[in-house]
Amino acid sequence: MKPWGVRSSVVALVTTSALVITGCSSGRSGHSTDVARPSDPSTTGAGSTGAAPAVDYRAARSSPVMDSYYPQHGVPYLDTLHYGLKLDWQPGTKMLTGVATIALRVTTERTSIRFDLGAPLQVTRATVDGKAVGTSRSGNYLTIRTPELPADSRHTVVIDYSGRPMPVRAPAEREDVQHVGFTTAGGGAAYTFQEPFGAFTWYPVNDQPADKAFYDATLISHDGQRGVFNGQVVSSTAKGSARTTKFHLDQPASSYLTTVAFGDYRHETATGRHGLPINYWYTAGDTASLPLIRKTPQIIAWAEKQLGTYPFASTGVVLVPGNSAMETQTLVTMTNSVRGIGGRDVYRGDYAHELFHSWFGDEVSPTDWKDVWLNESLTMFMQFRYMASHNIPNKYGSWRELQSGRDQLMRDTQGPPGAYRKNDFGDLNVYLSGALMLHNLEKAYGAAKFNVALKGWPATHKYGNASRTDFINYMDKALGSQAGPYIKRWLTAERTPAALAKQS
Numbered sequence: 001m002k003p004w005g006v007r008s009s010v011v012a013l014v015t016t017s018a019l020v021i022t023g024c025s026s027g028r029s030g031h032s033t034d035v036a037r038p039s040d041p042s043t044t045g046a047g048s049t050g051a052a053p054a055v056d057y058r059a060a061r062s063s064p065v066m067d068s069y070y071p072q073h074g075v076p077y078l079d080t081l082h083y084g085l086k087l088d089w090q091p092g093t094k095m096l097t098g099v100a101t102i103a104l105r106v107t108t109e110r111t112s113i114r115f116d117l118g119a120p121l122q123v124t125r126a127t128v129d130g131k132a133v134g135t136s137r138s139g140n141y142l143t144i145r146t147p148e149l150p151a152d153s154r155h156t157v158v159i160d161y162s163g164r165p166m167p168v169r170a171p172a173e174r175e176d177v178q179h180v181g182f183t184t185a186g187g188g189a190a191y192t193f194q195e196p197f198g199a200f201t202w203y204p205v206n207d208q209p210a211d212k213a214f215y216d217a218t219l220i221s222h223d224g225q226r227g228v229f230n231g232q233v234v235s236s237t238a239k240g241s242a243r244t245t246k247f248h249l250d251q252p253a254s255s256y257l258t259t260v261a262f263g264d265y266r267h268e269t270a271t272g273r274h275g276l277p278i279n280y281w282y283t284a285g286d287t288a289s290l291p292l293i294r295k296t297p298q299i300i301a302w303a304e305k306q307l308g309t310y311p312f313a314s315t316g317v318v319l320v321p322g323n324s325a326m327e328t329q330t331l332v333t334m335t336n337s338v339r340g341i342g343g344r345d346v347y348r349g350d351y352a353h354e355l356f357h358s359w360f361g362d363e364v365s366p367t368d369w370k371d372v373w374l375n376e377s378l379t380m381f382m383q384f385r386y387m388a389s390h391n392i393p394n395k396y397g398s399w400r401e402l403q404s405g406r407d408q409l410m411r412d413t414q415g416p417p418g419a420y421r422k423n424d425f426g427d428l429n430v431y432l433s434g435a436l437m438l439h440n441l442e443k444a445y446g447a448a449k450f451n452v453a454l455k456g457w458p459a460t461h462k463y464g465n466a467s468r469t470d471f472i473n474y475m476d477k478a479l480g481s482q483a484g485p486y487i488k489r490w491l492t493a494e495r496t497p498a499a500l501a502k503q504s
């Protein structure tokens, strides 16, 4: 997520801021999910049991947890493996009709399972392994009564639903994301920002970062609109006033990193280094931001020099009417308003920030929201470097200013970066305080050693999740024995720790 400028009373910062997957239940449930379905040689069929076929979902195998910050979202016993989403959006009535085909593993024995699903969405039918099952709703929860599901068994759940999606209140004070989830705009356009949760406002989901899954989506749009989703377009066909566009995402994603948008979109493609496909989704009015997002190949190339090869099969951006910016996997969700975000310089820095998240946040994602600093601190550190090397003014203050007082102000008002206040998600402490910690480590251990450590981190949990303990242990090994204790203390200290002494 983009860094956000907070109340002037706090810091006076005006920042303005390869696995191929197949769906599982086709032909058995009676639902026609019609998701993009590239061939998968590992599919061995369901046999006569009706259970999910033995598709190789190993890369999506997760160890979900009860999130320590937002335990009301997600459950630890569900490990979703693949979502096949078929979504039909009617811009006139603002009705969303969906079919979600979800391949999952239960980690413990179950006779019911629970998804997050927005209260405005009505479930009309659900099946488990092809058999119709009962459901019940309570607020933003959908409970499905299942046959006895043994521990560590795999199944396919299909859920038909429809309704007028609504965003929900965010646990945040920053003004650009007071609400999260599926949001409608003028002309029946729709988009979403959904960190730390909010995917559940448009599909049934285990809405927590620790559960990564593969995604395929089929979006049906009307009246000249196009639907946009993460990843690459597999096919696009028109019939009458309806258009069907299928998308495939190449690697597992946490639900907060998915995105959807409907609008009068145009699709422009470009090619980056190593033939990297780049997708630009924008509308006719987005002329001011176009020259800035077309810098994507140069931004990625700059980052690759420091962090190694870009980790996904495609990149790009969908421009939306909201005020924020989000590192949705392989397709950044970015405000279309250059003026609204604070001008060209802020836009440049923030867009680069979202692309840097491809390594820090998307390739490796936090296990628990207490460690959102793992995303934002490392990405912000890269943004500082980028701004410095591209002569973009830095409105966040110098390292010296941060160390000598601003960091303390953030700790006082927003909490330490690793123990932020729960109703103040995504405030500047998780960006700037953690970035300062990295700067202090770089000073203490030297740029050469530090850069190797930074570059090596994402691959240690490639396409998976990591905790602060993982990061502490990694840095201890990569830098030296003072690094781990320093990070541990920095993340929760009430007072700004002193800069770390130079290590020999």
Ligand SMILES: [Zn+2]
Pocket (backbone or CB within 6 Å): 001, 002, 003, 327, 353, 354, 357, 375, 376, 379
């Ligand atoms: Zn960010």
